[in-house]
Amino acid sequence: MSRSNRKVVPECAHALNQMKYEIAAELGLMTGGSAGGADTEFASELGGTASGGGHVNWxxxxxxxxxxxxxxxxxxxxxxxxxxxxxx
Incomplete structure (x- = not known):
C-alpha cells in the first residue's frame, strides 16, 4: 500500500499548519524565535516569545x-x- 501526504483539499494546508503550531504551543514545544510565519493564538502564553511567535525544530x-x-x-x-x- 502506498502512502502519500497529498492533501485532499490543498486549500486547507495553511489552516492545518497553523493548527499544528497551536497544538505544539499548547504542549509546550515552542522554543522561541519565529514560527515560520504561523500565527499561533497561544504561543506567547505557552512558551513563545513576547513578539508573539515561537519556533518548533521539527x-x-x-x-x-x-x-x-x-x-x-x-x-x-x-x-x-x-x-x-x-x-x-
Missing amino acids: SQIATRDAGTIGGSITKRLVQHAEQVLKGL
Whole structure:
C-alpha cells in the first residue's frame, strides 16, 4: 500500500499548519524565535516569545510528541466535523 501526504483539499494546508503550531504551543514545544510565519493564538502564553511567535525544530521533536500533535489535529478535526454535521 502506498502512502502519500497529498492533501485532499490543498486549500486547507495553511489552516492545518497553523493548527499544528497551536497544538505544539499548547504542549509546550515552542522554543522561541519565529514560527515560520504561523500565527499561533497561544504561543506567547505557552512558551513563545513576547513578539508573539515561537519556533518548533521539527527534526528535534520526539516521535511520541509528533504523534501527539497529529492525534490532537485528528481529534479536533473530528470534533469540528461532528459539530457541523449535528447542525444539519
